[in-house]
Amino acid sequence: MGEYANAKGKRGRVRGRRSAIRTEKEPLVSTASSTTSQKVAVFDFGAQYGQLIARRVRDLHVYSEIVPCDITADEVREMAPAAIILSGGPASVNAEDAPRVDPAIYELGVPILGFCYGHQVTSVTLGGSVYHPEVGEYGPAELHVSGGALFKGTPADQTVWMSHFDAVKDVPSGFSVVASTDVCPVAAMECPERKIYTTQFHPEVKHTQFGNQMLKNFLFDICGLEPNWTMDNLVETLTADFREKVGSDRVILALSGGVDSSVVAALGARAVGKQMTCVFVNHGLLRKGEPEQVEDVFTKQFDVDFIHVHAEERYAKLLDGVTDPEQKRRIIGTQFWEEFFTVAQQLDGVKYLAQGTIYPDIIESGARKTGGKAATIKSHHNLIPFPEGVHFDLIEPLDHFFKDEVRALGTALGLPDHIVHRQPFPGPGLAIRIIGAVSPEKLEILKNADAIVREELDAYNQRLFEETGERNSEHSCWQYFAVLPDIKSVGVMGDERTYQRPIILRAVESSDAMTADWAKLPYDLLAKISSRIVAEVPGANRVCYDITPKPPATIEWE
Structure with a gap:
């Protein structure tokens, strides 16, 4: 018996999608595709x-x-x-x-x-x-x-x-x-x-x-094979596959502004251009300043139609008082489809919905596409079934790719570094980084704390890049963010007692999100982040650092 005793059963027979990857140190080489003899x-x-x-x-x-x-x-x-x-x-x-x-x-x-x-x-x-x-x-x-x-x-x-x-x-x-x-x-x-x-x-x-x-x-x-399968080959293959599948029909893309959906946007723009409409659903759970950044990037750098759906109030009502993380995900996922269906009714000829689903999403949701069936670790918003009445065919060109493969593909597609190396961010957004019920007060605290974490660790990673010349050096952080637990603790500010919320800092080293280790950050950097959060974020009086690897933990808290 093999090592994964919780992954039992089979479902369907679906062929895997072509894929390739290079490391940060290895340059892409341009060679003719030889997939027929080198498969x-x-x-x-x-x-x-x-x-x-x-x-x-x-x-x-x-x-x-x-x-x-x-x-x-x-x-x-x-x-x-x-x-x-x-x-x-x-x-x-x-x-x-x-x-x-x-x-x-x-x-x-x-x-x-x-x-x-x-x-x-x-x-x-x-x-x-x-x-x-x-x-x-x-x-x-x-x-x-x-x-x-x-x-x-x-x-x-x-x-x-x-x-x-x-x-x-x-x-x-x-x-x-x-x-x-x-x-x-x-x-x-x-x-x-x-x-x-x-x-x-x-x-x-x-x-x-x-x-x-x-x-x-x-x-x-x-076997006598040659190492000549590259990202350049893959871009051509995926572009042709995307174009062939869509034909003369129209596509809407679930655009979050994250790495995965941005790569799909670049691929779709290359393959079908104006046949694709990028739909950005703003659920009010994004990071500080992010909605404005997303709209700015995708209205100026992509030759596609862009629709900004302001759904903040609708999500706030639906999530009011909800504490269970899986219920949060289901609510956000279901409303996600409802928002898209509403937009699709206003567009002519939309047959396909494109998404940035990647392979770790598939595994953690237990939705294997290659003949096996993995245990469900947590639901992903873009893998929950369509609501009744929705009839889109899915296009998920990244569903057999790991995160670093997606980044390499983005670079090959010509995306700028600030998009390709953007922080991973879950579809449900800050709703699953707030433990317990979501409220405007909690959102404000977490957005401000998270902005400090990202600012300091962005600068830390940039310093390492300048010193080593490597985008993902040994000590750089792969993902980092703040979590707001559903507790309060006693503190002292000035001469007064406080009773406010702690902030949990999560920073990990990884390449593919399948496994991760906690980042060994310098003590002076941790001290600076803590001092800034306590001094600059009203409602926060304590900072804790999560040092648990994945497994046994997941990267996200919910």
């Missing part, structure tokens, strides 16, 4: 972070697609991938309803790499066996390597990431064991003649010390 098919067995495998492949500039694990050999043959990777998964391979691989896929002659469940299903499919040992492995493990092409250039003893309680007992005929741990005798096996390589551990996670080297060995040495 990597990633079989999804339902692991909650299975998409990370495709992500790691893209990091190495090789084109990848997510496909359902029950794809047939004929479908794979038609797809013509240059390589196949089998993901982990939550099931036990010996369970009666466990997902299987079409055995004929192993006879296609396509190189195969399997992780965790992919390792186990390969064993049982090809005549080996899997058993349930008394002891499982969870977390870092010491791997002992005895050889094998997958481990070229890596040491004999290395740390890998394990998460399993089933294990391979007998390897199939023709396979040899090339690595083990003290708990797992068959931690890796290979059959070079058939070009099949599998591991019980997870090379795709960063906790595996030499996982990236193993992927390179597989893609470039074993």
Whole structure:
């Protein structure tokens, strides 16, 4: 069994969208697209972070697609991938309803790499066996390597990431064991003649010390692929896909002014121009000065129609007295669609609604699109079903992208840095950064405190950029904001007692929002933020710093 035991079941068969990514240090290179001969098919067995495998492949500039694990050999043959990777998964391979691989896929002659469940299903499919040992492995493990092409250039003893309680007992005929741990005798096996390589551990996670080297060995040495899938290729592909889907119809875009919807706006403007109308719903829950900034940017820099919907009063009434975070999200999401439907009735020929949904949204909402089903962590406003009577078809060109991929795409589309590197901001806005009921008084306190946090940490990140030349250096903050809890505490200002609200500072380091660590900010910076908030924000008398990583916490508080 794989590592994600809460991600069970399957739903539908939807092919993954093309994607690519570069790191901040790697320049984009312009090459002709070669997706036909350089395609990597990633079989999804339902692991909650299975998409990370495709992500790691893209990091190495090789084109990848997510496909359902029950794809047939004929479908794979038609797809013509240059390589196949089998993901982990939550099931036990010996369970009666466990997902299987079409055995004929192993006879296609396509190189195969399997992780965790992919390792186990390969064993049982090809005549080996899997058993349930008394002891499982969870977390870092010491791997002992005895050889094998997958481990070229890596040491004999290395740390890998394990998460399993089933294990391979007998390897199939023709396979040899090339690595083990003290708990797992068959931690890796290979059959070079058939070009099949599998591991019980997870090379795709960063906790595996030499996982990236193993992927390179597989893609470039074993499969003979070239690192020539780039953002330039992707822009052309996504533009063509957007244009082809829309045809002569019209599109409305759910524009928040954040990175994701801005990239969709730039893509839509490039693909269909005035056929797209950007609809900005102002729910009154945005950051200080943000509505004015959004309108200024998108009326001057994009060749699209722009509609500013002032819905502040309607949202205030709907949220009055609501304390449950999921109810807040549902209210905001439902009203979001109502606002769009009202606008759409006034426009002719609108068939499509475009949104900036990205892959972490899909995972956290449990709405997997690649054959698996993840556990619902929290609802996202742009994934809640349409209200009755709404008949838009969705266009979500970023729904298989992580945040840093979206930023790289924005740069390739020519968006300015102040948009591309803008702070992530949830669709429900400050409503989920105010714990408890939302009120005008709380909104005012939080907006003012949050403005100070962003001002100071924007300057901090800029200093690091000037010193290192890297936009996302080791100590820079990826996301930072203020939270207003539903409590008050005693304080002293001057010679008087105060009884006011604390502000919680949240600052994290991340690249994709799937995992995050709290930012190790300098003490003098924290002191300055605290002093400014207490001195400049009426109603706040205390500042606390959240030092919890994700997981176990989420980045947002609600």
